[in-house]
Amino acid sequence: MEADHKVINTKKVTVPVTGMSCAACAVSVESMLKNTSGVENAGVNYANQSAFVEFDPKATNLETLDKVLESIGYGFIINDDDDEAIAEQEKIQLEHYNDLKRKTMLTGILAVPVVIIGMFFMDLPYGNYVMMALTIPVLFIFGKDFFVNAFKQARHGKSNMDTLVALSTGIAFLFSAFNTLNPQFWHSRGVHPHVYFEAATVIIFFILLGKLLEEKAKTNTSDALKKLIGLQPKTVKVIRDQKEIEISVKDVQLHDEIIIRSGEKIPVDGKVISGNSFVDESLMTGEPIPAEKMTDSQVFAGTINQQGSFTFSAEKIGKNTVLAQIIKTVQAAQGSKAPVQRLVDKIAGIFVPVVIGIAVMTFCVWMFFGGENALTQALLASVSVLVIACPCALGLATPTAIMVGVGKGAENNILIRDAESLEKAKEVNVVVLDKTGTLTQGHPEVTNWEWAGNIQNQEQHAAAIGLLESRSEHPLAQAVVKFVNTNHNGKIEKFESVTGNGVKGNVNGENYIIGTLSFLEKEGAVLNLELQKFAEIQRNAAQTVIGVSLNQVQIALISIADQLKSTSAEAVQKLQEQGIEVYMLTGDNEQTAAAVAKQVGIKNYLAEVKPDDKMQFIQKLQSEGKIVAMVGDGVNDSQALVQADVSIAMGKGSDIAMDVAKMTLITSDLMVLPKALQLSRKTVATIKQNLFWAFIYNLIGIPIAAGILYPINGFLLNPMIAGAAMALSSVSVVTNSLRLRGLKL
Structure with missing residues (x-):
């Protein structure tokens, strides 16, 4: 039996995706990418319109993958500069939003007279022809994308939300057009022909309106990331050939001498070579007091000079600055998937075919049991089923909450690396704290x-x-x-x-x-x-x-x-109030460990422990069924951090601790720790609320649309009402996620 040869030298990228209109679209894009030769792994996030792709550069490239996606109506924004790619994506999203706004307004203007004639002036001479004339531009100009995208999907044996819209409105229009142009077909059989132009136009209007509101709401979920990107200045003053010149921050080179004056943002990381000042680093470190900077002091991109001026040498530029790494981490975390999302993706993948099957079955049942109005009622019920079903609400439930939660964390000095750790942190019932640098200042x-x-x-x-x-x-x-x-x-x-x-x-x-x-x-x-x-x-x-x-x-x-941090005792108390056991591990002697533990209110501690001992202690806790979070800042904590269920590094610790950890507290204030765990609980609670309402909406809405209440009270859902309900379901999920922005940690 031959061993599998897994590609080792793969390339991992996160690329903006264009053209996705629903959660099923994201499933289609992900499926196409995963089934393309050379792609090792892929994941698509509908909420932030991006795809994570791991591929073998020798077998394929982004241009090839872009062509694969274009065949089903989607595409990549390929740009080596991440900031430019994000800016281009925002430009495309803004153009899409404005186009959607225009289409929604024009559709509404045309839909109003169609509804008035269809509901109140049914016997108006040539009324059906007027409604048909007004409906044609609504469906085939302003709603054209639904039909084009549905056709592209069908060519590859796939379906999405556009498929449901195209089928429902297309069937309603064709049936109504036939009845308008050939009414004698029904008159000869003693049946009055009905038309449903108003249903088709209002469905398109409500779905466009829902997408417009959804796009507006989704742009707010990435505000935190925009704030971080906004910390980077566009231009910088450097000394070259003994002259001061202003250049783009992208043109800064290593060891350039950069001049910073009062009130200016620092563009890259470096070391002060002359002058002195105070720099506000609160947005990155959480420290409220401006840090004094003098010769040999480190400065960081995105921080703001308060008073005085200085010159520094550029040591880290472009994607290597601390701020750039934070932005990259936030982007990756917002695009990552929580474990619960895998189940939702599977459901979204089969949702549309199942709904089409239910619509066909609904039509058949009504035709068999519907009596003299069987065809009319069968058509109304099947169209309502197609319209009310909404995979978008399901698809948005998890990623929108993750995006807002990760962004909220970034605003509060909590850097979260992936959605899985954010979800897992909710279950933590034991926190293990290293002493030096975590509870204490870290320097004697x-x-x-x-x-x-x-x-x-x-x-x-x-x-x-x-x-x-x-x-x-x-x-x-x-x-x-x-x-x-x-x-x-x-x-x-x-x-x-x-x-x-x-x-x-x-x-x-x-x-x-x-x-x-x-x-x-x-x-x-x-x-x-x-x-x-x-x-x-x-x-x-x-x-x-x-x-x-x-x-x-x-x-x-x-x-x-090594002095205790001023907030250590309060942080420990907050954790204990949340029902979390707190342990302290230290390499110090028993006497020192006991004194520190007493000062911060920790009952459980171990002294004179080595790095291996820390890891083994966490293993012991896990064997007892505990979910353990480890907080550390040094190289000696790295083994324990890897072992823990949730690993948390202090932002002023060693690079290896921060590389290993799934969360980093970008501050020396331990009070951020209980806030991080609270954020996890609130985010997961929001995800559960979203999923509950998305599932309940479909579980209740689809049977009602199919006519389950008709035998009981004669109620049959109007397709127009179904369209409005579908639009509101997605908006409600996004709005619920946005409530996290107002969370007080």
């Missing part, structure tokens, strides 16, 4: 500096301590250097760094030892009793203590801590 700071007795020349000794610590790369040493914050002048002799213990050396003729208290004792230094008591108090408060000796006598004790 000096919190207390105690001198022994009446030590003279404290500033001189502090400068000497800072000078020695500047030779060490240990994070605790760097915290001391930052705290001292003096110019490191002085002569160091006999410097020695002892890994895991501390440093020692001679500065300006004085011998200093800096490190753990046990290290000082080992080196023969005499410890100070009062400072030792203070050290114990600090350790119980989750502080790390280091001692300093001068000429073998302890002169100072320095307390260092």
Whole structure:
């Protein structure tokens, strides 16, 4: 048996699609793509009119796939520049919207006299001819696309919403035209010929009106993405050949020197080389206080300079900037499918053929049991079935909610990578938090500096301590250097760094030892009793203590801590109020872990855990049936993040943590975490509401249209009312999804 050879070097792209008018269209496009040679995988999102395609570049390309889609009435917008492709798609959508608006208005103008004559002046001389003359442009000019698209679908053995509209209005028109041109056929049989021009025109009007409202509503679902794209300036001032020139942001090259003045948006990522200012980074980081920028500070595309001016060197441009990556992630997430959508796609794929079958069966039943008006009632009922059935509501139920939910997340510093993780987060009942960088700031700071007795020349000794610590790369040493914050002048002799213990050396003729208290004792230094008591108090408060000796006598004790974030305790409380168990994992010692856990209100914690231990602990929780979310920020969290059901990275963490995670909190504020889980619950609830109403609508509407109530109370649904109901079903689903935009997280 030969092994399957799966293509490894595939290309993955997301491309805007044109021509889709309903959910069944999306199913047709996806089916055609998947069945094209060279395509490994494909998915189509009707709500944002895009397709994800994975293909072998050696076997096919986008131009070939575009021609395949053109054969059934659709197409790709192919452009290497994503922004231009989106702009082109928006232009096409705007033109389509304006064209739809024009067609709807003209159809309405022509439909009004047809309805008036058909409902109130049935015996008007030549009334049928007038109605037929007005109906022809409605169907075959303003409603032409329904018939053209239905024909293209039929050529490939496929069907969509256009098929239902074309069949229902086409049958009604042909029957009415025959009765108008050849009334004697019925008169000779003792039957009065009825016409249904008003039904055909009003059906077209209501369906066009529904599509118009749907298009208007759908454009609002991508507002968050438009806001992100709007953060990018179009032009930028650079220095070239010692001259300041203004160029398009697309023409910026690596290492270009870019000038930023007060109030201007930063166009690309880079590093400040001169000047200083404060930059508002809140839209990307969630931090409300503007960040100070000086030489060697990092700046990011889309952030806004507040005051002052500076020059920076471009380090990441185009698609490589942090903002571009965020936009790409949001686009991919909005286009991704939640697991529940797979079932809906299958239903939408068989929906139209099933409805046509029901319409045919309805016609046959009425012809058999309808009595003297059998043909008229059979025609009305079958046309009503074709018109009222709506796969669009089903197709829009999930993707519109996902689009709005992902966009709402982006506005609240929650970057969601795919719809599956957004749906899964609803089920989370355990959250595992890494300590460092998640609950805490992630960098140590000096919190207390105690001198022994009446030590003279404290500033001189502090400068000497800072000078020695500047030779060490240990994070605790760097915290001391930052705290001292003096110019490191002085002569160091006999410097020695002892890994895991501390440093020692001679500065300006004085011998200093800096490190753990046990290290000082080992080196023969005499410890100070009062400072030792203070050290114990600090350790119980989750502080790390280091001692300093001068000429073998302890002169100072320095307390260092990775400070808790101001919102950590509140975030933990919010999670617990939501019924979620919270665990803390840390590599720190038991004493520090216990102190931190107590401060933030966490009862369950593990200390001195290694990366493997974190992963195994999550596996243990999962074996107990728990749905686990892991929140971390470092390389040591990556294994646990992969193992978790929902992986969440802190935005200021390591690149690998953010690459692995399915969600990224683009801020250091842990309060965003309970908001992310709340957003998941609200989005999934909206999806369920949409699906409920879409299914109920069809389950109730189709039998009523078929005439199930006629034997009970004589009610037979008018095709015009059916058309209005169909239009409103799609609009109601989109409107319900848009309610998420007003959600307060």
